[in-house]
Amino acid sequence: MPDPARPLRVLVSEGSSTSAREAITILGLSGHHVEVCDPSPWCLSRCSRFVRKFHRCPGLRDDPAGYLTFVEQRLAGGKFDVLLPTHEQGFLFARVAQRIEGRAGLALPNFESYREAHSKAGFSRLLDRLGLPQPPTRIVQSAQGVHEAVRFPAVVKASVGTASRGIWFVRSADDLMRALHDLGGGDAFAGEVLVQDLVAGTTEKAQSVFCRGRMLGFHAYRQIAAGVGGGEAIKQSVSRPVVRAYVEQIGRALDWHGALSVDYIMPDVDTAPLLIDCNPRLVEPMNAYRSGVDLVGLSLLISLGETPAPLLASREGVLTHLAMQALLGCAARGGTRPDIxxxxxxxxxxRGPYAGSSEELTPVQSDWISAVPLAITAAVLLASPKLAIKLALGGFGAHLLDAASIRMIESEGFYQHSSSSSAK
Structure with missing residues (x-):
């Protein structure tokens, strides 16, 4: 067993997401050796001095078996201490956990638990079983079902989707028609669709790390300013004992092992927080790190089979921001060149809204190469602010899952097929 006190060799499962980029910064500042797999040669994490080696791999979405074979080849011979899933690759790794066992440390629950947390419908049903609060929710399987379930204003969600993909805010009949058109053009009704009442309030997120059903670390933050696509441009750490208790109950019920994040709404009226979404991973862990809670480091220890002591509570009131999200959000809201x-x-x-705040995503002072994607984003938006949405969609690539790839991974023949592919 590797000694967690020394620098570890960590293979990060993708490099395109903001969550992976922030985890890499934390790993690098902690002195670990970091290598990254991603199908895109231009992924965000390429621009980091902390990445020792980049591996261009098959896309998880288009070729999950090929991606798995590629990762297994990187892990062969005990080259890495830990495999760190920073996004939906955890779905695949949980499915074939026995294949990875012994090749590298990996902190994931059993596949059924992961599947339940990953599915929006599954998570909603879990909340009902546990008696935990969520907005009024109806689960349907057809366009007619959506029509009958919608009460304006509402949120329509495909059961599969991440980073605000597959979510439609429906405030009118026109919004509903657009949502149904998008749903009908995809694969959403092959599964389930959620229709939730839209509750006015502030979006917050909770992050946690569990060891075999026991919570060892927790952090929460609220959105101070929005970026593009529902992401945060400015965050502030908060103390939420009630949400902590909710998340602890969820993790215990699922016998969770590894990272777990939950989105919730703090309603404008004085009622309990409402849980709205679940991500079976860490989402942008830098605010927690700046607040004194290293959830990435905790995940490494658990991946190595350790059972560390629970972390102390994080500090309240810590401000952090993502400059790229701030610029994209400004442009997406109709900002002009002078505004940008x-x-x-x-x-x-x-200064202004960023006074007293530290940068999360592109920490130029500690990682000067991260200035490159930030400068490119600023230059493109100054040339054409209308490109904000297109730039934001660039992060929703082949490193993510869709309904078809999920069905493939869940299929009975996947394990055998991917095993034979790996042996070639």
Whole structure:
């Protein structure tokens, strides 16, 4: 068993997401050797001095068996201490956990638990079973079912989707028609669709790490300013004992092992927080790190088979921001070139809404290469603010799952087929 006190060799499962990029910064600052797999040669994590080696791999979405074979080849011979799933690759790894066991440390629950947390419908049913609060929710399987279930304003969600994909805010009949058109053009009704009442309030997120059903670390933050696509541009750490208790109950019921994140709404009216989404991974862990809770480091220890002591509570009131999200959000909301330039100046001078805040995603002071994607984003938006949405969609690539790849991984023949592919 590797000694967790020394620098570890960590293989990160993808490099395109903001969550992976932040985890890499934390790993690098902690002195670990980091290598990254991703299908895109231009992924966000390429621009980091902390990445020792980049491995271009098959896309999880289009070729999950090929991606798995590629990862297994990287792990062969005990080259890595830990395999760290930072996004939906955990779905695949949980499915074939026995194949990875002994090749590298990996902290994931059993596949059925992972599957339940990953599915929006499964998570909603789990909340009902546990008696935990969520917005009024109906689960349907047809366009007619959506029509009958919608009460304006509402949120329509495909059961499979991440990073705000597959979510439609429906406030009118026109919004509903657009949502149904998008759902009908995809694969959503092959599974289930959720229709939830839209509750006015502030979006917050909770992050946690469990060891065999026992919570060892927890952090929560609220959205101070929105970016693009539902992401946060500015965050502030908060103390939420009630949400902590909810998440602890969820993790215990699932016998969770590894990272677990939950989104919730703090309603404008004085009622309990409402749980709205679950991600079986860490989502953008830097605010927690800046608040004194290293959930990434805790995940490494659990991956190595350790049972560390629970972490102390994180500090409240810690402000962090994502400059790229701030610029994209400004442009997506109709900001002009002067607006974007003003935002750039505020970010550079740490003034206005960024006073007292530290950068999460592109920490130029500690990782100067991260200035490259930030500068490119600023230059593109100053040339054409309308490109904000297109730039944001660039992160929803082949490193993620869709309904077809999920069915493939869940199929009875997948394990055998991928095993034979790996042996070639």
């Amino acid at each position: 330039l003003t935002e750039c100046l505020h970010l550079a001078a740490a």
